[in-house]
Amino acid sequence: MWWTNQKKLVSSAGLAVLALALALLSRKPCCWLAASAMALSTLGDGVLAGYPKLFSPVKNRLTKGGLIFFAAHILYILALITASGPDAASLLPHFWAPFSAFAAMTVLHGIVFYFRAASRPSLGFFSAAFFYLLAVSVHAGAAVCLFAQLGIRFLPNAVGAVLFFLSDAILLAHKYGFGKGKHVSDLIWFTYVPGQLCLILGFFLA
Numbered sequence: 001m002w003w004t005n006q007k008k009l010v011s012s013a014g015l016a017v018l019a020l021a022l023a024l025l026s027r028k029p030c031c032w033l034a035a036s037a038m039a040l041s042t043l044g045d046g047v048l049a050g051y052p053k054l055f056s057p058v059k060n061r062l063t064k065g066g067l068i069f070f071a072a073h074i075l076y077i078l079a080l081i082t083a084s085g086p087d088a089a090s091l092l093p094h095f096w097a098p099f100s101a102f103a104a105m106t107v108l109h110g111i112v113f114y115f116r117a118a119s120r121p122s123l124g125f126f127s128a129a130f131f132y133l134l135a136v137s138v139h140a141g142a143a144v145c146l147f148a149q150l151g152i153r154f155l156p157n158a159v160g161a162v163l164f165f166l167s168d169a170i171l172l173a174h175k176y177g178f179g180k181g182k183h184v185s186d187l188i189w190f191t192y193v194p195g196q197l198c199l200i201l202g203f204f205l206a
Helices: 005-026 031-049 062-114 124-148 152-175 184-205
Strands: none
Touching: 005 031, 005 184, 031 062, 031 184, 062 124, 062 152, 062 184, 124 152, 152 184
């Protein structure tokens, strides 16, 4: 397995530092929101790896990490709204088509991976995972919407959000019992890191 916990945390922390540096350079509100989202993501990565000890009373690391990443996606969505400026309200009717596509993939994901698992996790875990991936669908749908309506300057954001969705979908499928191979973690991180990098650079370049 190429992505050890140490490499994961170093990569995540490096992305957080890069996001902060780009926010300081650009001084754009959307970049500050993206930097905050990346900082939360780094905290989430630490929690999934077992740090910090402050969160130890909550036993399920994925639950703790999921809540933190949910907050990070909210910040990324706010960053997209901020970056779109006065066009934000007029883009809402165009949002539903890409969001519906990702929502449909979320439903299909649950059917294929949860309901076909040999040993299913609890229904409570599935419900939380489903609604989390649905929130990621909002982020991905919004990013694709901005790219489709406002042009190529939002392409990195769209690519990053789609990769983030893919990374989380692979992670949850693995937690449902699919993909037992040792390279699953590598696949998750080979989509997650480029996804975060695209998001950070996207807001800086937009």
